[in-house]
Amino acid sequence: AQRVTQPEKLLSVFKGAPVELKCNYSYSGSPELFWYVQYSRQRLQLLLRHISRESIKGFTADLNKGETSFHLKKPFAQEEDSAMYYCALIRRGSQGNLIFGKGTKLSVKP
Amino acid sequence: GAGVSQSPSNKVTEKGKDVELRCDPISGHTALYWYRQSLGQGLEFLIYFQGNSAPDKSGLPSDRFSAERTGGSVSTLTIQRTQQEDSAVYLCASSRPGGEQFFGPGTRLTVL
Numbered sequence: 488a489q490r491v492t493q494p495e496k497l498l499s500v501f502k503g504a505p506v507e508l509k510c511n512y513s514y515s516g517s518p519e520l521f522w523y524v525q526y527s528r529q530r531l532q533l534l535l536r537h538i539s540r541e542s543i544k545g546f547t548a549d550l551n552k553g554e555t556s557f558h559l560k561k562p563f564a565q566e567e568d569s570a571m572y573y574c575a576l577i578r579r580g581s582q583g584n585l586i587f588g589k590g591t592k593l594s595v596k597p
Numbered sequence: 598g599a600g601v602s603q604s605p606s607n608k609v610t611e612k613g614k615d616v617e618l619r620c621d622p623i624s625g626h627t628a629l630y631w632y633r634q635s636l637g638q639g640l641e642f643l644i645y646f647q648g649n650s651a652p653d654k655s656g657l658p659s660d661r662f663s664a665e666r667t668g669g670s671v672s673t674l675t676i677q678r679t680q681q682e683d684s685a686v687y688l689c690a691s692s693r694p695g696g697e698q699f700f701g702p703g704t705r706l707t708v709l
Contacts, residue, residue, distance in 0.1 A: 530701065530702055531640075531688065531700040532699075533698070573639075573640060581645070581653065582645060582647055582653065582695075583628060583692065583695065583698065584645055584653065584656070585698070586642070587632075587641075588639070
């Protein structure tokens with residue numbers, strides 16, 4: 488089965504602290520993985536994708552096939568990072584249909 | 598240019614009524630997706646359109662749900678005989694083939 492698991496519903500950190508949002512997946516083969524973010528009262532938007540291997544807003548995510556994980560990390564959290572974060576993968580055999588995790592709400596406190 | 602737009606932004610209806618939700622994709626985007634965001638289930642894929650190809654309806658939860666896309670642009674998601682469990686935010690996204698999906702603001706559906 489193809490599945491994305493985000494074990495934490497809520498993650499609360501203080502400003503300046505490191506943050507790691509966990510994502511594990513179930514997929515046979517090479518998945519195409521993404522992190523999406525939804526800020527308060529804004530649209531869901533793409534944060535980063537693993538094939539780009541880029542850093543966006545200080546966030547990075549590395550695909551670990553051995554652990555089937557794609558954790559999102561930032562060394563120093565900012566208050567404006569507070570949002571809902573969703574990990575997703577493209578369903579095999581589809582043309583881009585995304586399977587989402589249930590999301591993690593990140594709260595960065597001053 | 599303008600992003601994906603959806604209407605209405607909010608819809609309250611009575612159980613058993615039919616509703617239509619509209620999505621206007623970004624101009625030039627041939628791929629269009631509908632997702633549902635609910636408290637219990639998170640974000641779920643519903644249906645996908647790509648150009649003139651037959652839609653991928655594999656995510657529709659029941660035969661009460663249907664969608665069409667006219668002229669390769671605007672899409673309408675129809676829910677017949679609404680039930681309380683249909684209450685959710687319905688999201689539309691569009692993309693170029695294989696490209697980033699851009700999401701609309703969603704329609705919040707409440708079934709009383």
